[in-house]
Amino acid sequence: xxxxxxxxxxxxxxxxxxxxxxxxxxxxxxxxxxxxxxxxxxxxxxxxxxxxxxxxxxxxxxxxxxxxxxxxxxxxxxxxxxxxxxxxxxxxxxxxxxxxxxxxxxxxxxxxxxxxxxxxxxxxxxxxxxxxxxxxxxxxxxxxxxxxxxxxxxxxxxxxxxxxxxxxxxxxxxxxxxxxxxxxxxxxxxxxxxxxxxxxxxxxxxxxxxxxxxxxxxxxxxxxxxxxxxxxxxxxxxxxxxxxxxxxxx
Amino acid sequence: xxxxxxxxxxxxxxxxxxxxxxxxxxxxxxxxxxxxxxxxxxxxxxxxxxxxxxxxxxxxxxxxxxxxxxxxxxxxxxxxxxxxxxxxxxxxxxxxxxxxxxxxxxxxxxxxxxxxxxxxxxxxxxxxxxxxxxxxxxxxxxxxxxxxxxxxxxxxxxxxxxxxxxxxxxxxxxxxxxxxxxxxxxxxxxxxxxxxxxxxxxxxxxxxxxxxxxxxxxxxxxxxxxxxxxxxxxxxxxxxxxxxxxxxxxxxxxxxxxxxxxxxxxxxxxxxxxxxxxxxxxxxx
Amino acid sequence: xxxxxxxxxxxxxxxxxxxxxxxxxxxxxxxxxxxxxxxxxxxxxxxxxxxxxxxxxxxxxxxxxxxxxxxxxxxxxxxxxxxxxxxxxxxxxxxxxxxxxxxxxxxxxxxxxxxxxxxxxxxxxxxxxxxxxxxxxxxxxxxxxxxxxxxxxxxxxxxxxxxxxxxxxxxxxxxxxxxxxxxxxxxxxxxxxxxxxxxxxxxxxxxxxxxxxxxxx
Numbered sequence: 070x071x072x073x074x075x076x077x078x079x080x081x082x083x084x085x086x087x088x089x090x091x092x093x094x095x096x097x098x099x100x101x102x103x104x105x106x107x108x109x110x111x112x113x114x115x116x117x118x119x120x121x122x123x124x125x126x127x128x129x130x131x132x133x134x135x136x137x138x139x140x141x142x143x144x145x146x147x148x149x150x151x152x153x154x155x156x157x158x159x160x161x162x163x164x165x166x167x168x169x170x171x172x173x174x175x176x177x178x179x180x181x182x183x184x185x186x187x188x189x190x191x192x193x194x195x196x197x198x199x200x201x202x203x204x205x206x207x208x209x210x211x212x213x214x215x216x217x218x219x220x221x222x223x224x225x226x227x228x229x230x231x232x233x234x235x236x237x238x239x240x241x242x243x244x245x246x247x248x249x250x251x252x253x254x255x256x257x258x259x260x261x262x263x264x265x266x267x268x269x270x271x272x273x274x275x276x277x278x279x280x281x282x283x284x285x286x287x288x289x290x291x292x293x294x295x296x297x298x299x300x301x302x303x304x305x306x307x308x309x310x311x312x313x314x315x316x317x318x319x
Numbered sequence: 320x321x322x323x324x325x326x327x328x329x330x331x332x333x334x335x336x337x338x339x340x341x342x343x344x345x346x347x348x349x350x351x352x353x354x355x356x357x358x359x360x361x362x363x364x365x366x367x368x369x370x371x372x373x374x375x376x377x378x379x380x381x382x383x384x385x386x387x388x389x390x391x392x393x394x395x396x397x398x399x400x401x402x403x404x405x406x407x408x409x410x411x412x413x414x415x416x417x418x419x420x421x422x423x424x425x426x427x428x429x430x431x432x433x434x435x436x437x438x439x440x441x442x443x444x445x446x447x448x449x450x451x452x453x454x455x456x457x458x459x460x461x462x463x464x465x466x467x468x469x470x471x472x473x474x475x476x477x478x479x480x481x482x483x484x485x486x487x488x489x490x491x492x493x494x495x496x497x498x499x500x501x502x503x504x505x506x507x508x509x510x511x512x513x514x515x516x517x518x519x520x521x522x523x524x525x526x527x528x529x530x531x532x533x534x535x536x537x538x539x540x541x542x543x544x545x546x547x548x549x550x551x552x553x554x555x556x557x558x559x560x561x562x563x564x565x566x567x568x569x570x571x572x573x574x575x576x577x578x579x580x581x582x583x584x585x586x587x588x589x590x591x592x593x594x595x596x597x598x599x600x601x602x603x604x
Numbered sequence: 605x606x607x608x609x610x611x612x613x614x615x616x617x618x619x620x621x622x623x624x625x626x627x628x629x630x631x632x633x634x635x636x637x638x639x640x641x642x643x644x645x646x647x648x649x650x651x652x653x654x655x656x657x658x659x660x661x662x663x664x665x666x667x668x669x670x671x672x673x674x675x676x677x678x679x680x681x682x683x684x685x686x687x688x689x690x691x692x693x694x695x696x697x698x699x700x701x702x703x704x705x706x707x708x709x710x711x712x713x714x715x716x717x718x719x720x721x722x723x724x725x726x727x728x729x730x731x732x733x734x735x736x737x738x739x740x741x742x743x744x745x746x747x748x749x750x751x752x753x754x755x756x757x758x759x760x761x762x763x764x765x766x767x768x769x770x771x772x773x774x775x776x777x778x779x780x781x782x783x784x785x786x787x788x789x790x791x792x793x794x795x796x797x798x799x800x801x802x803x804x805x806x807x808x809x810x811x812x813x814x815x816x817x818x819x820x821x
Contacts, residue, residue: 150497158490165512178500178508179498255606256608302674
């Protein structure tokens with residue numbers, strides 16, 4: 070069964086048609102990258118998967134999205150978002166909270182733990198999973214804003230993992246980071262796909278090439294091509310894909 | 320050479336411009352320093368002469384010794400406390416509502432109303448409260464004064480709260496929702512806490528504003544110079560009110576007390592604002 | 605960059621190239637064995653090895669293309685991919701030449717050899733040693749064994765001269781031997797070519813490891 074399926078998905082902002090009839094499948098336990106130029110609608114597409122689009126009052130969705138076979142529009146959005154974690158473009162740990170509390174706030178407010186010990190264990194587990202534990206274990210009570218950009222982004226990954234999602238959405242998670250931090254996050258994603266399905270939006274096609282098992286190319290809200298990453302990068306079927314990845318675009 | 324001439328001309332123009340800017344800046348802050356200076360110059364000797372008794376004592380008879388401003392000081396604190404009790408919860412809720420539903424009719428109306436209220440002549444607020452509280456109750460009272468001050472405080476607190484919340488980058492909002500939080504959790508457990516300092520600033524500005532108000536108290540609190548506190552339904556004093564009343568009297572000692580009271584008022588004001596300014600610099604997202 | 609992923613791919617390609625190297629050695633070895641014994645079965649085996657080398661070469665090429673498209677190798681990685689691509693197609697070419705030798709065997713399986721083979725197996729043994737030295741260099745990332753490649757290639761050339769002169773002598777004495785002698789001459793010629801190709805592959809490996817260009821002939 071696929072982790073996510075979109076069926077004739079359309080998204081409008083007011084009159085503007087931003088996602089045009091996209092039907093595609095995202096298999097389980099892979100890194101699925103969505104690439105495309107700025108403003109092509111890839112972030113919008115990602116935000117439709119956890120119904121975060123609904124925060125925007127002008128957004129309107131038609132078609133269907135299925136999470137492990139079940140329509141997400143039949144689910145309570147809060148329950149859906151617990152199953153589909155998200156990491157954003159700018160590292161955004163909550164600035165008023167410590168490193169520990171940034172990870173703990175999700176399980177706490179969602180009542181996923183019974184005791185302080187259980188919470189401690191969960192926080193440690195999430196930080197380890199995000200490959201951050203060793204760097205922060207001695208200063209869990211420091212403000213999260215004291216961490217470097219790359220560490221903050223891994224903290225955000227830990228924060229998302231702490232509510233035990235099945236799918237992880239990442240919206241250009243490394244575009245604000247230096248190459249070393251980027252490499253760490255990319256390695257982490259490859260590690261994480263063993264237990265999660267990862268959907269990665271990126272405008273950096275090298276990144277899509279490096280970490281993606283599958284790659285979708287979106288242009289002006291249309292799905293131009295989707296396939297195995299090596300096929301997309303060695304032998305794209307669509308002329309526009311070729312033009313984009315070879316830098317001959319526009 | 321022509322080129323050199325141009326550079327000279329530009330340098331001279333720049334110097335003139337900078338001198339002008341400095342001059343105008345000085346002109347703008349001179350009155351402020353003059354106020355600070357004259358209040359200290361006239362008030363400090365009074366405060367030193369009266370000592371602690373000046374803060375705790377009651378008003379003396381005309382033309383005699385210095386006495387104190389105790390009832391007015393207590394009254395100011397009581398009024399600020401009561402008005403906060405009434406005004407702050409409503410103001411915070413209104414600010415959060417306006418920030419959270421910026422496009423809804425009610426949200427837009429709230430915001431517009433708050434902005435109008437901020438600029439509203441405060442004496443009209445006093446008249447309004449007199450109409451609805453003082454006349455029905457038949458007496459000036461602490462509660463009427465506090466009610467008037469609450470109305471004046473609310474827009475400041477609400478507008479700064481709204482602004483502090485709106486300044487939070489939307490990515491934190493999205494992050495909070497993406498963790499499966501309810502709207503109430505997002506607002507109260509995350510956003511309000513991030514905006515804590517901004518909101519606190521608004522609260523303190525509101526407090527400082529009402530601590531110094533005179534006009535709305537004229538027809539509501541009534542003033543009290545000899546009784547500290549008789550109950551919330553009885554008239555009560557306030558420092559600005561006291562200054563206003565004393566300065567109109569023809570007695571030298573009353574004028575001295577007014578200067579001393581001015582200094583106390585200014586110290587209260589600075590005590591709120593200086594920590595506020597220092598704190599403000601730390602705000603960082 | 606997910607370094608571990610690229611490292612795994614590099615290991616995988618290295619193993620494929622070593623496998624191809626092994627196939628090549630066998631092809632060269634059995635082609636001469638088949639010739640010595642006029643053994644058609646061994647000649648057929650060379651044909652199969654040649655097919656295997658084609659497939660391996662294609663595999664390696666695909667893997668390298670895919671890795672280049674996805675991971676944009678630079679520096680040592682880039683030199684590795686480039687060298688392995690070259691070595692792979694060189695070795696595939698060597699197997700083609702071995703197959704040509706096996707072809708002579710199949711063509712004249714019934715006829716005895718015009719002379720016992722002495723120098724040709726010597727050439728072959730040197731070639732196999734050279735391939736093994738390349739193997740060692742690829743496996744252990746050291747250029748030390750490749751130092752003697754030039755020497756060995758010179759030896760092969762000398763042996764070729766010797767065989768050439770000898771065969772010309774035989775042909776002058778007895779013109780009936782000419783067709784068979786020409787076949788043998790071609791075999792020697794192929795082996796000489798193979799020696800060249802192995803030596804050139806060694807030069808690629810030196811460039812891969814040290815980033816320094818060397819010329820062998």
